[in-house]
Amino acid sequence: MRHYSTALLMPLSQEAIVRTLFSARSRLSAGAWLVVRDAQAAEDIFQNVSIKALTKNVVFEHEAQLLSWASVTTRHESIDWLRRHSGEALTLDDALLETLEAEWAEAPAREGVRLEALRDCLEKAPHAARHMLELRYFEGRSCEEVSQAVGIGLAALYQRLSRLHRALKICVERQLGQLTSPSTP
Amino acid sequence: MRSHSQRQELLMRYLDGKVSPAELREIEGWLREDADARAWLREIAEQAVMMGDLARAQTLRPAAPAPRPARLLWWALAATTTIILVLSALLLARPAAPAIVQVEEVAGGLSWTGADGELRTSLAAGQRLPAGTFETDSESAHAVLRFNDGTRLTLGAGVQVSMADEGQKRVHLMAGTLSANVRPQPTGHPMLVRTSTATLEVIGTLFSVAAGPEQTSMNVEHGQVRVHRLADGATVDVPAHHAVLASLEVRHPFQTQVSVMPPTEWRMDFSRPSPEGSHGVWSPATSGDPALCTAVPLVAGRNPNGSLVLHYGVAMTGAKSLPSGCSFVTATAQSTVHIRYRMAKPNALLLFCTAHRPGGGFAGNFELHLPPNAGELDAEGWRRLDLALATFAPLPPVASPHLAGFALSHFSVKTFSPDAVLQVADFSIDNTPAVPSP
Numbered sequence: 001m002r003h004y005s006t007a008l009l010m011p012l013s014q015e016a017i018v019r020t021l022f023s024a025r026s027r028l029s030a031g032a033w034l035v036v037r038d039a040q041a042a043e044d045i046f047q048n049v050s051i052k053a054l055t056k057n058v059v060f061e062h063e064a065q066l067l068s069w070a071s072v073t074t075r076h077e078s079i080d081w082l083r084r085h086s087g088e089a090l091t092l093d094d095a096l097l098e099t100l101e102a103e104w105a106e107a108p109a110r111e112g113v114r115l116e117a118l119r120d121c122l123e124k125a126p127h128a129a130r131h132m133l134e135l136r137y138f139e140g141r142s143c144e145e146v147s148q149a150v151g152i153g154l155a156a157l158y159q160r161l162s163r164l165h166r167a168l169k170i171c172v173e174r175q176l177g178q179l180t181s182p183s184t185p
Numbered sequence: 186m187r188s189h190s191q192r193q194e195l196l197m198r199y200l201d202g203k204v205s206p207a208e209l210r211e212i213e214g215w216l217r218e219d220a221d222a223r224a225w226l227r228e229i230a231e232q233a234v235m236m237g238d239l240a241r242a243q244t245l246r247p248a249a250p251a252p253r254p255a256r257l258l259w260w261a262l263a264a265t266t267t268i269i270l271v272l273s274a275l276l277l278a279r280p281a282a283p284a285i286v287q288v289e290e291v292a293g294g295l296s297w298t299g300a301d302g303e304l305r306t307s308l309a310a311g312q313r314l315p316a317g318t319f320e321t322d323s324e325s326a327h328a329v330l331r332f333n334d335g336t337r338l339t340l341g342a343g344v345q346v347s348m349a350d351e352g353q354k355r356v357h358l359m360a361g362t363l364s365a366n367v368r369p370q371p372t373g374h375p376m377l378v379r380t381s382t383a384t385l386e387v388i389g390t391l392f393s394v395a396a397g398p399e400q401t402s403m404n405v406e407h408g409q410v411r412v413h414r415l416a417d418g419a420t421v422d423v424p425a426h427h428a429v430l431a432s433l434e435v436r437h438p439f440q441t442q443v444s445v446m447p448p449t450e451w452r453m454d455f456s457r458p459s460p461e462g463s464h465g466v467w468s469p470a471t472s473g474d475p476a477l478c479t480a481v482p483l484v485a486g487r488n489p490n491g492s493l494v495l496h497y498g499v500a501m502t503g504a505k506s507l508p509s510g511c512s513f514v515t516a517t518a519q520s521t522v523h524i525r526y527r528m529a530k531p532n533a534l535l536l537f538c539t540a541h542r543p544g545g546g547f548a549g550n551f552e553l554h555l556p557p558n559a560g561e562l563d564a565e566g567w568r569r570l571d572l573a574l575a576t577f578a579p580l581p582p583v584a585s586p587h588l589a590g591f592a593l594s595h596f597s598v599k600t601f602s603p604d605a606v607l608q609v610a611d612f613s614i615d616n617t618p619a620v621p622s623p
Contacts, residue, residue, distance in 0.1 A: 030230035037200055039237025051302035076359055080300075080318075080347050083355055083379070089202055090209045093415060094381040094398070095433055096216060103220075104227055118235050137236035143201040158197040159190060165229050 011059040012066060020063045021050050021070060026114070027104040028074050034100070035078035035091050038140060045077045071101040114172060121171035129164055136161065187211075192222075200229065206418050282315035285350040289337070290329040292550070292580060294322030294486045316349040321361070322493075323484040324500060324597060325537060325550050325580065336376065337366045339547045341539065342595065353377065358401075362594070364393035364546040367408075375411075383431035386411040392423075393545030400432035404444050406544030414439050426544070446543055447592050451514035452613035453501060464597075465499035465609070480607040483599060496535065498599030499609045512541050512592030514614050520574040520588070521618065524560075524598055525611035527567045531557035532605035536598055538577065540591035548591040551577035567610060574614070 012020070021028070025046060033042035049070050053060070060066040075097050082089055092100075122130055128150070135146045147157040187195065192215060198204050199212050216222050288295065288308050296306040299317040308314075308328075321328055321344045328340045332350060340346065344361030348354070354376040369389035370376050378385040380396035383403070390408025394401060403412060405423045413420050417435040427441040455476040458467045465478035478499045486494040503513040522536070534555040540548040553576055560568035574588050585591065593614075600607045 026231055026234065027227070029234040030227060033234050033237075034226065034230050037202060039233055039240070042234055043237060043241075048300075048302045052298065052304070055302070055304050076347075076357075079379075080349075080357055083357065084300075084316075084349055084351070086202070090199075090204060090206060092209070092213060092216070093433075096213050099217070100223060100227070103223060114231070115235050115238060118232065119239055122236075122239070133236065137233050138240040143197070143203070155194060158194040158201070162190075162193040162197050165232055168232055169228050 011061065012063070014054055016063070017053050017060065017066060018050065020066050021046075021053060024067055024070070024105075028070055031071065031097070031101055031104065032074050032078040035075070035097070036081050036085075039137060040140065041081055041085075042078075045074060045081060048077060049073050067105065071105065075101065113176060117172040117175035118168065120175060121168055124171070125164075125167075129160075129167075132157075132160065133164060196222075196226070196229075200233075210417070284313035284315050284333075286330045286332055286338075286348060287311070287313045288328065289331045290327070292328070293324075293326030293342070294484075295326065295328045295340070296320050296322060316347075316351075318345065318347040320345045323486045324595060325485060325539075325552075327539075327547065327550055332368075334368050336368045339364045339366075341547060355379070358394060358396040360396060360398075362393060362395040362545075364391075366391050380431075382415055382433055384413040384415060386413075391544065391546065393541070393547075395545075400430060402428065402430045404428040404545035406542070406546060428545075444544060446515045447503075447512050449515045449517050449520065450613075450615040452611075452615075454611050454613075455609075463499075463501050475610045477608045477610045480600065480603075480605070480609075482603070483597065485599075496599040496601060497603050497605065498535075498597045498607060499612075500595065500597035500599075501612065503594045512594040515592050516540065516574050516588040516590070516614075517616060518575065518587075518589040519616045519618070520614055521616065522570070522572050522574060522596075523611065523613045523615070523617075524570040524572075524609060525567050526560070526570070526598065526607060526609045528600065528608070529606035530602070530604050532600040532602050532607070533557055534559055534598065534600060534607075536572070536577070537596070538574075538588070538593050539595040540585070540588055541594050542591060549585050550580040551588055552580060553577045571617075 028049070029042045029046045032045040033039060036042055036045070052073060053066060053070060060069070075094070079091065082091055122133065125133070132146060132150055135141050135149055136143065141149070143157055143161070144154055147154045150157070152160070195204065195208060195212060199209065204212065216226065282299070288310050291308055291310055295308040296304065297308060297314050297317050297319050298304050299315065319328070319330065319340065321340050321342055324342045326340070326342045330338045330340070330348070332354060336354065338356070341362040344363060345359040346361070346363060347357040347359070352371075353374040354370070356376065356378045358378060358380050365387065367376055367387045367390050370387070376387040378387060378394060380394065380401040381398055383401040385394065385403065387410050388408070390410055391406040392403060392408070392410050394403045403410065403423060405425050405427055407425050409425070410423045411420060412423055412429055412431060414431040414435070416433050419435070419439040421429055421439055421441060423429050423441050426444050428444045429439070429441045431439065455467060455478050456470070464483060465481055467478050468474070468476065470476040480497040480499055482495045483498050483500060484493055485496040501513070536553045536555070538551050540551065542548045553572065555570070558568070560570040562568050577588060579586055598607065598609055598612070
């Protein structure tokens, strides 16, 4: 049975809404990317959701309510985008996406510092690896286009991308570990 | 059983949009069982998003002195924040997207959100709108939208639906119930209706669909609708006067059933918590009181300035299950509603209900106004109402002048003040004669 409190509502201010949404930007945008698989579209969806939160006539009493609403709205907008742009493209089912949202909400990302660490790791990456990642994620090319551009088979490209993601993960964690641990001689 | 590297390749193919439905189900099964796989997926997604940020910032340079870390993040966040605040404050005008639907009828509040986040509330009949998301604002809300080809969608209360038409109509029903009268669609381009658990292909039919997060029920009045259950890809064609339920539970047979009307008698004495979709604070019986339900705020509409109009009441809504769709009782010419209630402070009462046709199509909203202290007072301080449903008046736009023969999907007892503290102990509809109320 749903229960509505009749106590006086203390809505979040616009500044609080923006601050809260930006604190969760990484996971909200990642949730959108998981459906649309287009970084620019994921960013557009995050901005649309943010605008809705600021202009929609719904009162957010606390941050958890806002973030829960933002997660669901991001998922719906992402599915809408996918339907409009990719016809019947397949995506993970709603229940699984909801499970991922709930898990990701419990372990917030370290916004900001991870971006800088990733930038540093990309700058240190071998040229061929960086070129492959730039084609795929900076220019948004399909894997087939990337495989043709770099001259390897598609299956091999999938494997290399997977290993590159893992290498970036290890590099970023090392960078962040260096930031948080006492400096070593 | 795939090896680790094969699973990694399968995941990358999904992210590349190159998997089959069977492979997608395999990935979903793997992700459901493996928390490490879910964490890995997050890692890849966040890296992809961050690389998108770096691409926009264009600060990635080979072997050049890196910009100061604080400036990169500050620039990216400041730019995005500025864009969001400016757009929301100024409501930038954009070249108008082509209108695809016209509001034919509306009652109780209807709002529209465009793809760019533009929000329009309190829509009126005659307004034409482009693709976007429609939401009905209150329990009494009802709207009819007409596509350019004459196809009509009727939205009930609590509906959230997005619509697009780029040569093929695509409707995403996120919550609530809608009924549709679909004109014959172009060959090869059926209207697609998607919910969280099903996809419907509609060529030219009259049907209704109720969507929840875990199941979708659908009734067909005329024609035929092809329904795909998203959980496993199973497909069934639903003919006229039949219904189907698509849920996440793939062990249940996915088959049609003949549409039936709910029974003509129904009772809620609150001895058990009310079903899903009901509104009110339930309390179990105590030594001094029976089990009861206390009023909560219910959205009754929206003022011209966009603020909400609230009533305070107890509402019953039918569960979205077969075989009677979203309705819980069938009204007859002799139907009587019996209510045992009390209030802390006397207040006028408003009784409201929503009716549906046998095939699930919307049949109208009805209401009855009562003065304070209506009904006979008993020794325990409760009042009893016995009211003929035939005395309920239809609300405009009038779909039917009477309730007899229709199924009720929603019934609420409401007051206009939170201070009234309305409580209901018994709520039933049957065919016993009504006693005139003072």
